[in-house]
Amino acid sequence: MDFSTSPDDVAAATAFDRFCQERLAPRAKATDEGLSIPKQNWADLHEMGFFKMHYPEEVGGFEVSWEVRAMAQESLAKACAATFLSTGASIGLFGAPLFVYGSKEQKERWLTPLLNNEIIGCFGLTEPDAGTDVQAIRTSAKKTDKGWILNGEKALITNAPCADVGVIMAYTDKAAGVGGVTMFVVDLKTPGVSRSKPYKKMGLRGSETGGLVFEDVELGNDAVVGELGQGFIQAMQTLELGRIGMCHFGIGIAEAAYDASRKYATQRKAFGKPIARLQAVHFKIADMKIEIDGARLMARQCAWRKHQGEHLGSIASVAKIYATEMAVRVTDAAVQVHGGWGYTDDSVVERLYRDARLGPIGEGTSEIQRELIARDLLDG
Ligand SMILES: Cc1cc2nc3c(=O)[nH]c(=O)nc-3n(C[C@H](O)[C@H](O)[C@H](O)COP(=O)(O)OP(=O)(O)OC[C@H]3O[C@@H](n4cnc5c(N)ncnc54)[C@H](O)[C@@H]3O)c2cc1C
CATH class of the missing domain: 1.20.140.10 (Butyryl-CoA Dehydrogenase, subunit A, domain 3)
Incomplete structure (x- = not known):
């Protein structure tokens, strides 16, 4: 293992850390009390290239070394952990599976605006009665002629109250167990989607956490991320x-x-x-x-x-x-x-x-x- 860090990487990480301390850390208390991440935090992080540095050029990002990414994430969590959590859920938990498994069209539709700070994403796995026991999720999608009908409920989801879009795990074949779970990308403005108010939490109060309800939500075939049954x-x-x-x-x-x-x-x-x-x-x-x-x-x-x-x-x-x-x-x-x-x-x-x-x-x-x-x- 080679953990030596190049002078360029140290300079980039130091500049990012200074930015976090100068712009985000002074707002961390107000973020906690205001119960949401200030839009300015998202805008500042975008300006500093934080979102794009996690993705390659082919999807509109830019390459930095893994060491810079690690140091930048530490700096962000140090300055404002709530901002770390919300941006991480959006750029990481939502963006990463789209990047790895998504189609070209899905990447163009969702990943490009995500990296341009135009939309916020979320990752919907947990449900009111299924957290650690992932297999117990009840959300399901039924095949129709035109696509899929999604029904179910997600709970404890970072960004649920404010996200534009989410990757949602649902059974498409319950009999197949975890091999019957599929990942869908769901525009949260689709009719039939509703969301809870943000929960009142012990900490990370600026990061909005909430629930999502799906009632007969019509999705196209193009909402499936990757292969059917590979969602788990x-x-x-x-x-x-x-x-x-x-x-x-x-x-x-x-x-x-x-x-x-x-x-x-x-x-x-x-x-x-x-x-x-x-x-x-x-x-x-x-x-x-x-x-x-x-x-x-x-x-x-x-x-x-x-x-x-x-x-x-x-x-x-x-x-x-x-x-x-x-x-x-x-x-x-x-x-x-x-x-x-x-x-x-x-x-x-x-x-x-x-x-x-x-x-x-x-x-x-x-x-x-x-x-x-x-x-x-x-x-x-
Ligand atoms: C602020 C916040 C943000 C979150 N963001 C997201 C998000 O963006 N997306 C998302 O999908 N989820 C999210 N979650 C949910 C989180 O992932 C779950 O809370 C976590 O996985 C635990 O599930 P649970 O809360 O249902 O607890 P349970 O699974 O009910 O567990 C309760 C207790 O039982 C223990 N336990 C359960 N099963 C076992 C076992 N087999 N062996 C030993 N111990 C066990 C647990 O460790 C725990 O101590 C978030 C939660 C919080 C608090």
Whole structure:
């Protein structure tokens, strides 16, 4: 594995990090309180090339190295984790399967405007009664002469309240089990589609999460993404990429908590000296650094292997668990370093602590990831 970073990559990543700190970080508190991602955040990220850097030129993107993408994602999560989540669901979870499995027409219709910041996408797998147990989804699409009729309900979907379009997983052949799930690209303005209000959440409040209902929604044959019956595999492949994204999410949030803690510990005094001089505090800060560096190495390993074209399997689960649980531990320690002020919204670490808590839940809970790792280890 070669993790050396070229001077050009370092310069690009540093410029992007500066942009995130100057433009997005100052808006993060208002984003949390305003319960939606400011349009300006989307526009600024578009201007900085963040959306296009994830796709090749053939679909209107531009190539950057995998290292720049990794560093840019960390910087975005560090500046505003809610913006990371919403843009990630749109550009990554929605855009990636269209890019990999979509037809030329689907890419022209949906991917081009997505990369030009003209539309927002979402990824609809979870349902009110089916999260980890994906096979239990009930949404179904029935074949007609003209195309398909979609019925069902999705829940806990990032961007559902504000998205223009979604990739939606539905059974087209229930008897075939997961081999009967198909992915559809659905224009959310189609008659029969309705959506819930955004849920009130513990953290990542700027990122709108909600439900979608499909009642006799008529879709053309051109709404099928990839092959019939391949939707489960396509969704799992998409989530494998998403796990690397969740590593960057955890690392970025933890970095923000670590920076705030170092700064606070050198300024706050107790017993006549900065609290940073107290062993109980400076060990916490040292532990933060150890954990962040460990998580970053795991995430880089996954990103590098993915870049080599490898199937990641359980190493993505290992990294996802470590990075997201690390972020919970680090933000918890950061609140402790800030004492009572860390428990108020005067302190950034209060929001970071709430935001970090999604990590071990979203895109495959820690429990199911541990299951996958154990199965890989024990069953070979
Ligand atoms: C903010 C937010 C954004 C989200 N965005 C999206 C999105 O864009 N698209 C989307 O499709 N979904 C999204 N989700 C849904 C998310 O992926 C699910 O919440 C997650 O997969 C868990 O499913 P569940 O909530 O139904 O929990 P359940 O599956 O009901 O799990 C409940 C508990 O049981 C445990 N459990 C369940 N099965 C097992 C098992 N076999 N072994 C061990 N433990 C088990 C779980 O780990 C968990 O602790 C989002 C969720 C949140 C909170």
